[in-house]
Amino acid sequence: MNGPSVPGAARPGTDGSAAPGTVWPGTPIEVLLAFLKLGLTAFGGPVAHLGYFRTEFVNRRRWLDEAAYAELVALCQFLPGPASSQTGFALGLLRAGPWGALAAWAGFTLPSAALLVLFAEGAGALSASAWGSGLLHGLKLVAVAVVAQAVWGMARTLCPDRPRAAIALGATALATFAPAAIGQVAAIAGGAALGLALLRDGAAPPAAPLPAVPVSRRVGVACLLLFALLLGLLPLLHGLGGGVAVFEAFYRSGALVFGGGHVVLPLLRDAAVAPGWVAEDAFLAGYGAAQAVPGPLFTFAAFLGAVLRPGPGGALGAVLPTLAIFLPGLLLVLGALPFWAALRRRPAAGAALRGANAAVVGLLGAALYDPVWTGAVLRPTDFVLVLAGFLLLTLWRAPPLLVVALGAAAGTGLGLGLEAVVD
Incomplete structure (x- = not known):
């Protein structure tokens, strides 16, 4: 479902971009409020976020259908950058244009960035108490349930036959035993190749599963060139120090990581601890806090900016690293989407996409085990x-927010109960 049709909406251009005067089915305010709710409640890391997105925007709001959502996830998993934030950015873009994209990013990102700045200022004693650690553990358990629901629902839709089930199983094995970045990219590329070889006789994909992309090919090329220019030019300017060096270090960290999440942590350590900007113990404390707040783990950059020395510190110091680490991934989404819309119309591309979508299910299955299950079910x-x-979530169709509240309450109760037993 691509949302309700809008009277008077212009036809999309031949390259999949929006024609001038297109009226989008949503508004930036609608997008901001939807993502702000998730930014305040979506615990559990990038894989859990994709599960929350699916529940909210495929099942409940019906902004797009399962196949279109899987295509966005496959694209964003394949690109460097924070996959869940890129998926949210793309959802906002397709729903309400460029302002919708910015609204989605702001709504999903700013709550956790603000919480981490507060933690940097000394307001992070939550995990020190029994009830606080129990609350955080309950939220982790909710994330397991959300990811399991996403894997179950997507497997039923995207792996309905033996070849695609086999592709998903192979992707799970590859992502489980190979290093994170290599395994993710290899699984999707391998799924696409197997789809091209095995799934050419399947039903053709819908004529236009995605809403019209409000980005022209010319703008897409410009975004890709800007991404490459900043990645190549900024290291040459690193010696200038100050804000330029900070921007370069965090931009490089965001540009060279696949899948986002915990994979970015070694890069951030090299960017912030190695030059002496952030102490090792402060880095580790911030890492723990970043796992305890909702929203994308990339907002760890906000904590690092808030404690970075020399620098303005606090909220002002958090702005530059936060913008720098997200910018490359968002430029890549803007650059890739116009060509993705045109490429997917080809029959061979449809077969490859069916294989890639099955691989995405396998990647989610692998992540359901590690780190989501292993880090929560103790x-x-x-x-x-x-x-x-x-x-x-699956049988009673309970709202995710209610499940989050019940899980948090149960975790808090267990935390207090364990404290009483120990005492």
């Missing part, structure tokens, strides 16, 4: 709570 009680959350 005792039999945890398993029961995860199963309860999964059943609430």
Whole structure:
């Protein structure tokens, strides 16, 4: 479902970009409010975020259908950058144009960035208490249920036959045993290649599964050139120091990581700790806090900017690193989407996309095990709570926000109970 049709909307251009005067089915305010809710409640890391996005925008709001969502996820997993933030940016772009894209990014990113700045200022004692650590653990268990629901629902839709189920299984194995960045890219590329070889006789994809992309090819090329220019030119200017050096270090970190999430942490350590801008113990404390807040892990850059010395510190110091680390991934989305819309119309591309979509299911399955399951399910009680959350989401169709609230309450209760036992 691509949203309700809008009377008087212009036809998209032949390259998949929007024709002048196009009326989009949503507004930037609608997009901002939808993503702000997720920015305040989407715990669990990038894979869980993709599950929350699917529940909110495919199942509940019906901004797009399962196949279109899987295509966006496949594209953003294949590009360097924070995959969940790129997917959200693309959803906002398709729903409400460029302002919708910025609204989606702001709504999903700013809550966690603000919380990490507060933590940097000394307001991060939550995990030190039994009830606080229990609350955070309950939220991790909710994330397991959300990811499991996403894997189950996408597998039923995108892996309906033996070849695609086999591709998904192979992608799971590859992502489980290969290094994170290599495994992700190889799984999607391999899924596309197998789809090209095995799935040419399948039903053709819908004529236009995605809404018209409000970015022309010319703008797309400009964004790709700007991405490459900044990546090549900024290291030459690093010696100038000050804000230029900070921007270069965080831009490089965002540009050279695939899949986002925890993969970016070694790059950020090299960017901030190695030059002496941030102390090792402060870096580790901020890393722990970044795992405890909702929203994208890339907002760890906001914490680092807030404690970075020399620098203005606080909220002002957080602005430049936060913008720098997200910018390359968003430029790549803007650059790739116009060509993606044109490429996918070809029959061979449709077969490759079916294979890539099956591989995405496999990647989510691998991530469901590690780090989502292994990092949260530590005792039999945890398993029961995860199963309860999964059943609430799949059978009772409970709103994700209600499941988040119940999981947080259950985790808090368990934390206080364990403290009482220890005492």
